Amino acid sequence: MLEHVVVAWTGSARARAALEWARRRPTTRAIRLLRVLPDDDGGHDVAAGARLALEAEVDRLHEVRPDLEVASSVVHGDVEAALLGAAAPGALLALGVGGAAALRLPHRSALLAAIAREAVGPVALVPVHGGDPHGPVIAGVDGTAAGVAAAQVAATEAAATGTSLVAVHVHPRGPIDGWPGGSLDAAARDITAHLPHLLVRQRIVRGDVRAELRSAATGASLLVIGRHRSPGPGSELEHDAVAGMACPVLLVRAEDARWSAPAAASGAAVAPAG
Known part of the structure; x- marks a missing residue:
């Protein structure tokens, strides 16, 4: 934490x-x-x-x-x-x-x-302006170690504020090779094992990563994304966030993945986001 x-x-x-x-x-x-x-x-x-x-x-x-x-x-x-x-x-x-x-x-x-x-x-x-303090916390999940950290940090923030978590995986447009939501399912299982009372919604969208995460930030209290060293949508989002997005943006590294509570039996509600 x-x-x-x-x-x-x-x-x-x-x-x-x-x-x-x-x-x-x-x-x-x-x-x-x-x-x-x-x-x-x-x-x-x-x-x-x-x-x-x-x-x-x-x-x-x-x-x-x-x-x-x-x-x-x-x-x-x-x-x-x-x-x-x-x-x-x-x-x-x-x-x-x-x-x-x-x-x-x-x-x-x-x-x-x-x-x-x-x-x-x-x-x-x-x-300066933006963010609904009662809105959900959004986590951008991409299957990388930084994405795992983003999901864990976002879950901790959501649990502390008493709101829900929406874990979002953006799949680029084009052919789909297998199930694109595997990293999302794994993140949800990990979160519910540690925070069994947190409502976790999963959302898979196809499109431009940068545009879809900007859209997801609307009405949210916080957007948490993993920070990557290589150029890409994450680094472009940093520039968007500096200009001012619809809510605060928390950038984390893989090393920031820490749980503050021991794992518990899974029992949280996991639902698709509307």
């Missing part, structure tokens, strides 16, 4: 969206607000002002969620390097994305996409 969240803080609406998402997330146990200042950004006065602003946010978080461990830090240096360093295995880096700034500051969006692509830990891309 990804309990420790690092929020990239700038004081903007995008950063606040990421912070509020992390705060409301039931599985969050600790938050660190990280402000990165370029070496040439104003000197001592700017750094002092940034620290005061962070202290105010820490106090606010303690008031609204006393159970959280909250810390903050201001560092100087290269923004990309600092945020990549914060995206460590076992910690979740939350980045605010989308909004008008995505159009006004394309270099900023390119920076966030690079961080999402290169980070060695999980990354959440949280849009």
Whole structure:
């Protein structure tokens, strides 16, 4: 379970969206607000002002969620390097994305996409507007180790929020060689063995992976997909998510597949998605 969240803080609406998402997330146990200042950004006065602003946010978080461990830090240096360093295995880096700034500051969006692509830990891309907190959690399942991790992380998030999980497998258009839903069936069995009370829906669609997962995000509370090093629909979705999708997008690696509870007897309801 990804309990420790690092929020990239700038004081903007995008950063606040990421912070509020992390705060409301039931599985969050600790938050660190990280402000990165370029070496040439104003000197001592700017750094002092940034620290005061962070202290105010820490106090606010303690008031609204006393159970959280909250810390903050201001560092100087290269923004990309600092945020990549914060995206460590076992910690979740939350980045605010989308909004008008995505159009006004394309270099900023390119920076966030690079961080999402290169980070060695999980990354959440949280849009300024979007996501139904009562909607299901969507997992993109593709049969890879990263896809298995996405299904497990998505199931854990859905169970914690009391919503359902929709596991989606997108089969590219063209001839079908055998049953395309084998990885989906395996993921559902694995999930129900560990989380027997979670409602899991399975959905197989044919089409463009990128387009179908964007469509699945509509009305969802969260979309979880596996991150792959090689170019493809996953890397293209990172750019879509930075521009701002219909819900937050959580990118995980194969190494992020962890269960927080021992396996139980299978008894969960597994149903086809409507």
